[in-house]
């Protein structure tokens with residue numbers, strides 16, 4: 001029911017109902033056919049040309065309605081697949097970063113691939129189940145008309161069949177749920193194959209251990225669980241069919257045509273009708289496992305789908321980026337990471353901090369002291385657990401957090417480089433981008449097409465970071481955050497970055513927060529913020545930039 005409600009909510013009701021109606025029409029026509037066949041066999045209808053034409057007409061309706069239903073269903077499935085995937089991606093984009101980090105990329109990937117496929121496959125079987133259920137109902141009504149006793153006997157069998165069918169089905173569902181959990185682990189290992197390929201290639205023992213233990217154990221567990229689940233589903237389905245044949249056997253040999261008034265002719269009619277039930281019943285039983293997988297997957301993505309509408313709206317209707325700001329204040333903000341398995345936690349803050357327009361601020365401190373975490377809080381990527389962030393005196397809440405984010409251009413140490421200047425296409429930008437390429441000494445390596453496509457991103461780490469800096473530069477936001485940007489640069493380019501580019505940004509009125517371990521260049525900063533174990537331990541004002549440059 002949950003699945004049905006989800007589909008009906010997700011699209012136009014007619015796009016779902018139309019294939020069902022076509023299917024039901026096809027089912028009704030099929031039932032009409034079986035009734036006609038019975039009548040001809042019983043000789044209650046003459047096998048003349050008119051009957052043959054009736055037969056052909058009903059058959060044609062059954063066929064055309066079935067084809068329409070299938071075509072509409074295929075269309076519905078593909079558009080649902082696209083819609084669901086886009087919807088999930090939009091919800092991922094609107095989900096708080098911390099929540100996504102806790103979910104982890106393997107689970108997100110499994111949702112976007114396996115779960116989306118399972119849900120859309122179950123979409124395809126829902127109408128088929130409804131269609132086959134309609135055929136079964138049609139046949140049952142016909143059977144009830146032929147003989148109420150045979151109908152009642154069949155219903156009694158159906159109840160027994162349903163109850164006994166449920167037992168293996170619910171066990172099977174348990175295995176499918178467990179296999180879906182293991183699937184997340186599989187994606188983690190597959191990620192390790194791709195990202196850890198160098199380490200795996202260079203170390204045979206690690207490679208074998210990975211193949212046998214990590215990946216091997218997971219794929220074996222997955223195979224076993226899926227096998228158990230599918231076997232139980234098949235067993236349940238076969239049990240249903242077995243009961244069906246038992247019923248036919250009883251009808252033929254033990255209780256010859258209960259309620260039969262017309263002897264052999266009636267027996268032929270019941271048997272034929274009951275036999276005709278086999279195909280839709282078989283399809284019904286075969287489709288239920290797909291439905292079960294769809295339900296398991298829907299539960300997996302439910303949390304994303306239930307995302308607060310306000311968050312979704314805030315991302316969909318993001319404000320235009322600000323061109324300037326005066327002051328950003330952090331008032332007693334805190335953030336904690338809890339590690340369940342390690343029974344330890346890291347707490348940043350409470351942090352009190354002000355960033356003014358045109359300031360060049362360095363954030364320094366040991367590894368793990370909380371610099372990146374603080375940068376994520378400042379940029380609005382994390383929501384503080386307590387305290388307040390104020391932009392030009394206005395408190396930042398869920399409603400206006402997008403406005404804060406739009407103030408920043410960043411290059412985090414785990415930045416991502418897009419292969420085009422995505423979202424940056426105002427006229428005159430590409431010539432500026434080419435100038436920056438030259439300044440960043442990348443003009444011999446990378447070309448930028450008029451549509452903003454970069455000729456390559458297959459560069460050295462230092463060069464890739466320069467390209468990321470170029471994108472940030474082009475965004476032209478009032479606040480910049482560079483997280484250990486200089487770490488991959490050669491000494492000459494480090495000097496260009498710290499002594500030319502940063503002061504130039506400052507002169508252009510930008511506020512720049514630089515996370516750095518390059519103590520050779522600390523003199524460039526207006527202020528040094530020192531973070532240790534999550535606390536700001538000191539804040540050092542420095543003399544004016546010109547004096548500092550002269551001194552160095």
Ligand SMILES: Nc1ncnc2c1ncn2[C@@H]1O[C@H](COP(=O)(O)OP(=O)(O)OP(=O)(O)O)[C@@H](O)[C@H]1O
Pocket residue numbers: 101337338346365366367368369370371372373374
């Ligand atoms: N996603 C996360 N989940 C759990 N703990 C985290 C996460 N990110 C960081 N931490 C922990 O929080 C602490 C601060 O990390 P953070 O990355 O902010 O430090 P940092 O000062 O930027 O370090 P570095 O100089 O090494 O980049 C560390 O102890 C780290 O283990």
